[in-house]
Amino acid sequence: xxxxxxxxxxxxxxxxxxxxxxxxxxxxxxxxxxxxxxxxxxxxxxxxxxxxxxxxxxxxxxxxxxxxxxxxxxxxxxxxxxxxxxxxxxxxxxxxxxxxxxxxxxxxxxxxxxxxxxxxxxxxxxxxxxxxxxxxxxxxxxxxxxxxxxxxxxxxxxxxxxxxxxxxxxxxxxxxxxxxxxxxxxxxxxxxxxxxxxxxxxxxxxxxxxxxxxxxxxxxxxxxxxxxxxxxxxxxxxxxxxxxxxxxxxxxxxxxxxxxxxxxxxxxxxxxxx
Numbered sequence: 345x346x347x348x349x350x351x352x353x354x355x356x357x358x359x360x361x362x363x364x365x366x367x368x369x370x371x372x373x374x375x376x377x378x379x380x381x382x383x384x385x386x387x388x389x390x391x392x393x394x395x396x397x398x399x400x401x402x403x404x405x406x407x408x409x410x411x412x413x414x415x416x417x418x419x420x421x422x423x424x425x426x427x428x429x430x431x432x433x434x435x436x437x438x439x440x441x442x443x444x445x446x447x448x449x450x451x452x453x454x455x456x457x458x459x460x461x462x463x464x465x466x467x468x469x470x471x472x473x474x475x476x477x478x479x480x481x482x483x484x485x486x487x488x489x490x491x492x493x494x495x496x497x498x499x500x501x502x503x504x505x506x507x508x509x510x511x512x513x514x515x516x517x518x519x520x521x522x523x524x525x526x527x528x529x530x531x532x533x534x535x536x537x538x539x540x541x542x543x544x545x546x547x548x549x550x551x552x553x554x555x556x557x558x559x560x561x562x563x564x565x566x567x568x569x570x571x572x573x574x575x576x577x578x579x580x581x582x583x584x585x586x587x588x589x590x591x592x593x594x595x596x597x598x599x600x601x602x603x604x605x606x607x608x609x610x611x612x613x614x615x616x617x618x
Contacts (some may be wrong), residue, residue, distance in 0.1 A: 374487050375445060375488050377489070378492070380490035381579055382426075382428075384475045384479050384496065384497040385399055387430040388470045401569070402569040402571075402572050404456035412452065412576045415577040419581075422447065427486070428440045433470065434473075435506075437475070441458050443482075445488070473508065473509045473512035473513075476512045480495070484519075494523075495521060495522070497526070500529075500530065502543070503602075510550060513550070513551060513552075522553070523557055525552045525558075526560055526561075526572070527543040527544045527559060527562070543561070544559055549600040550602035
């Protein structure tokens with residue numbers, strides 16, 4: 345009998361170890377969360393100092409809302425990983441709050457307080473493509489493993505530096521990352537020189553993509569905090585539809601010119617590449 349028990353123990357041991365190894369391989373030592381969300385916020389030179397402050401305070405107000413807290417708690421794991429990065433031209437990225445685990449109201453409050461503790465000046469140019477690629481790399485390199493990965497990019501104008509925006513978008517979508525957009529349709533400061541009337545359509549057709557992706561335009565700065573709150577709730581609580589093939593070159597079919605920003609810059613300055 346003792347021999348039989350030893351034999352059974354030896355047979356069972358190899359089965360348990362691979363199962364444990366598979367679980368470890370899935371997380372790769374990272375913390376599991378419902379969502380990895382990186383907020384890519386436009387601080388290009390077209391943004392006035394007032395607009396820069398409105399954006400920070402708007403995100404802080406939204407993060408402190410009951411709706412966002414309830415959305416964060418609605419997931420399977422009831423926690424998300426969040427980062428806040430400001431962007432402008434190709435290679436111009438400023439990490440304001442690096443990746444943090446959010447589980448409680450106190451976590452949300454601490455994140456929002458960091459946003460409004462100080463305010464930085466604007467940066468030059470507008471490279472949505474650079475913002476998308478930076479966000480992709482940040483999602484890959486952080487310490488979290490999300491059931492979903494989402495890039496949320498805001499901006500008040502089209503891409504005018506770096507890779508063409510379609511190329512960058514398609515690179516990101518191929519990795520299963522969702523891109524949502526917050527086009528800023530306001531008219532203030534230097535941004536008026538680079539505005540396009542159909543920026544919401546540009547974001548819809550040239551920037552966003554992936555299952556359940558969406559655009560929420562902001563027409564007036566008084567509506568900014570509410571738009572951010574609605575956006576965060578949708579990203580945290582809504583379940584995306586089954587994965588579909590990335591939408592490639594759809595903008596060409598719809599008639600939206602995804603090179604409008606580059607053409608505007610080239611017409612006025614002669615070149616746009618870094």
